[in-house]
Amino acid sequence: DSGVTQTPKHLITATGQRVTLRCSPRSGDLSVYWYQQSLDQGLQFLIQYYNGEERAKGNILERFSAQQFPDLHSELNLSSLELGDSALYFCASSVGEGGPWETQYFGPGTRLLVL
Amino acid sequence: GNSVTQMEGPVTLSEEAFLTINCTYTATGYPSLFWYVQYPGEGLQLLLKATKADDKGSNKGFEATYRKETTSFHLEKGSVQVSDSAVYFCALESGGGADGLTFGKGTHLIIQP
Numbered sequence: 001d002s003g004v005t006q007t008p009k010h011l012i013t014a015t016g017q018r019v020t021l022r023c024s025p026r027s028g029d030l031s032v033y034w035y036q037q038s039l040d041q042g043l044q045f046l047i048q049y050y051n052g053e054e055r056a057k058g059n060i061l062e063r064f065s066a067q068q069f070p071d072l073h074s075e076l077n078l079s080s081l082e083l084g085d086s087a088l089y090f091c092a093s094s095v096g097e098g099g100p101w102e103t104q105y106f107g108p109g110t111r112l113l114v115l
Numbered sequence: 116g117n118s119v120t121q122m123e124g125p126v127t128l129s130e131e132a133f134l135t136i137n138c139t140y141t142a143t144g145y146p147s148l149f150w151y152v153q154y155p156g157e158g159l160q161l162l163l164k165a166t167k168a169d170d171k172g173s174n175k176g177f178e179a180t181y182r183k184e185t186t187s188f189h190l191e192k193g194s195v196q197v198s199d200s201a202v203y204f205c206a207l208e209s210g211g212g213a214d215g216l217t218f219g220k221g222t223h224l225i226i227q228p
Binding site: 002004033035042043044045046048056058090092098099100101102103104105106107108109 | 145146147151157158159160161164166204208209215216217218219220221
């Protein structure tokens with residue numbers, strides 16, 4: 001158990017809808033990262049928040065947005081969903097701002113199915 | 116940009132066999148290198164890491180050495196067990212954390228008794 005929690009575990013929705021995925025980092029960790037794992041694209045970094053502020057941006061679509069709240073939990077919002085958004089979404093956390101010397105600890109993931 | 120290349124498999128071995136999973140990378144700066152493991156139905160767990168050239172990461176009998184001259188970070192284990200069956204991801208993080216982790220496609224390892 002990494003200490004990172006994600007809810008819900010599974011989500012089934014329809015095209016065009018909007019969903020929110022939630023992540024609670026390990027106690028004391030200030031950074032939260034979001035990753036998407038799909039069969040065709042593999043594991044891709046989406047976005048990082050550090051202490052409430054956006055820190056780094058990866059391959060995140062404009063239809064997707066995230067935020068980190070004062071209690072450090074984070075939410076990933078996915079809107080105008082398409083079939084291709086079906087994937088496993090992972091959250092990870094690390095103690096500081098990130099970078100090559102920090103270890104990221106991953107949650108169990110949220111499996112999203114868009115029908 | 117950064118990239119990681121690893122054999123995708125599946126790789127099927129018998130119990131107690133020697134394991135090598137190759138990983139090579141392209142990166143700017145001086146990245147740290149990681150191996151993560153994903154067991155069925157679970158998230159990723161850090162297996163080992165190395166933060167500079169010639170460092171050797173090791174954990175649970177697995178080892179990998181950061182080779183800057185060949186830009187490689189191959190994963191090895193002397194004697195695999197059925198419980199090692201999982202998907203293994205090689206990853207890198209370059210300086211500044213601006214890109215998050217860059218992952219390879221993953222190698223599915225199957226160990227048969």
